[in-house]
Amino acid sequence: MNDIYPKVMSDISSWKLFQSKKQDMYCVGSIERDKFIQVPGKMINEIMSCIEYFDGTHSIQEIQEVLKNDKYIKMDVAKFYLILCKADLVVNNKDSSIVTKQELEKLSFTLFKIPLSGINTFISKLKKNFFITIAFITTFIIFAGILLLIFNYKALINAETYSISNSYFISFILSFLIYAASILFHELSHAIIASKFNLKPKELIGALYLGFTPMVYLKIPGLYTISEKKRIIVWSAGIYMNMVIASFCSILGLFFQGDLKNVLTITAVLNIGLVTSNLSPLLPLDGYFIMSTLLKTPNLRKESFVQFKKWITRKKNKFSGIFAIYFVATTLFIGGFLISQLYWMFSMVIESYRRNHDILEALSKPKYVYILILMILTRIMLQKIFVKRNGSKKTA
Incomplete structure (x- = not known):
């Protein structure tokens, strides 16, 4: 990564996210782009010192040496650079595919x-x-x-x-x-x-x-x-x-x-x-x-699913306590919701068949639901095509 000269958003700064007796938590990011990362209080000074050199004129190797020799800070700058890229805080990042999307996205x-x-x-x-x-x-x-x-x-x-x-x-x-x-x-x-x-x-x-x-x-x-x-x-x-x-x-x-x-x-x-x-x-x-x-x-939702994935793959994890409880509750809730929608459609078909004893008419009963699902699937496919085309243009 010696040929990479990272440049972050010009308005990047830090704010206190949570105040705790054990350790305060900060968020570092850009209001303009509305993207942030979490930083423990004990690391905030080192992180902000490192970000000062993410101005597009220093390579990752140069930043690593300056922090070590002048600031006496030991940090994996290459790893931190990837974290900022995933958070979409690096302006000159050429690989948009590594940007992490939020849950709603x-x-x-x-x-x-x-x-x-x-x-x-x-x-x-x-x-x-x-x-x-x-x-x-x-x-x-x-x-x-x-x-x-x-x-x-x-x-x-x-x-x-x-x-x-x-x-x-x-x-x-x-x-x-x-x-x-x-x-x-x-x-x-x-x-x-x-x-x-x-x-x-x-x-x-x-x-x-x-x-x-x-x-x-x-x-x-x-x-x-x-x-x-x-x-x-x-x-x-x-x-x-x-x-x-x-x-x-x-x-x-x-x-x-x-x-x-x-x-x-x-x-x-x-x-x-x-x-x-x-x-x-x-x-x-x-x-x-x-x-x-x-x-x-x-990020309780995201973290609970991340920890579950680590647990299921036998990696070191924190899948217990609040993370485990929240994951199970959310999974049951979403599963129950999807099942209820399928049951509702099935009930419409059965009720129509009981009245008319015509299977074709019964299957056509929830026709507006079918149309809605078709519209949704079409919209999803079009959006994915649009995203892929835009992504290929950015990386080209």
């Missing part, structure tokens, strides 16, 4: 991206007193709304509640629109709170996780550069918004009857579902990131 494919550059200007104009007032009012709404939901639980399990104008089709379309709007408010809440902590939300991304589950998430560069408390507040903002919507709709439901009351109840139920799913630490959603921060264990 690996297990999902993007449907759309919406830039959010304009929202930062709007939020910056809002005063601090505005947020304090809103927090006070919404806390009261949540408290009152939860009580109403508990006392009126029978309406939540009544099938007639979910039939608008005596049509389940209309209810389905309306529920989809309400669900989409609720997710939008959820993500905008993240953006608003992040902006108040001087972060700049970049874009709103829609994707299909595992090829089945629709996901909308916000990309906030530099989220790990703020304190643990502030990170938890940002991740909690979306859940808080869904609780507000659910509670507010349950209160409004007291003043209406008929279809409008049912619409409000459906909105409340959908937002309760969003709260529940986002609190789950078994999906890469808000609850997972909150739990990882509280446990001071970054």
Whole structure:
């Protein structure tokens, strides 16, 4: 690697990731590229000293000698260079194939991206007193709304509640629109709170996780550069918004009857579902990131699978305790979800056959599901072709 002159992102710096009695953990990276690596506190000074020479004018061998002779630092610079390449922090890296993708990039494919550059200007104009007032009012709404939901639980399990104008089709379309709007408010809440902590939300991304589950998430560069408390507040903002919507709709439901009351109840139920799913630490959603921060264990999902792979191949590993528990729970959860989807399709076919005793008609019953799966597979194939072509152009 003597002919390699590494150059890292110009804005690369370090921030404290976790504060611990045993040892602090830092993140080193670039806010512009939103890529970071973890560094133990005892190594942070040596790492930052090494990075100073990653300016494109020093070879790896030269950096190795300077650190050893002038800084008295023993470090495998070539190995550290590969770590930075995998984290996509090296500007002049010619082999893009070694860049490690995040879980959402690996297990999902993007449907759309919406830039959010304009929202930062709007939020910056809002005063601090505005947020304090809103927090006070919404806390009261949540408290009152939860009580109403508990006392009126029978309406939540009544099938007639979910039939608008005596049509389940209309209810389905309306529920989809309400669900989409609720997710939008959820993500905008993240953006608003992040902006108040001087972060700049970049874009709103829609994707299909595992090829089945629709996901909308916000990309906030530099989220790990703020304190643990502030990170938890940002991740909690979306859940808080869904609780507000659910509670507010349950209160409004007291003043209406008929279809409008049912619409409000459906909105409340959908937002309760969003709260529940986002609190789950078994999906890469808000609850997972909150739990990882509280446990001071970054990349818990990735690390649990890495340790399992090492354990299964008889390599030295840490596959025990929190890693083993999380791996088993996540595997069961994802497996259960996939099985439930297959069972749902199978049930549709069986139910149709029982009614008509026509196997061809029964197999065509979930035709819209087949079409959706075909669209998903086509989208995945097109994206892989696009990535391969782009990768070949970069390495050419």
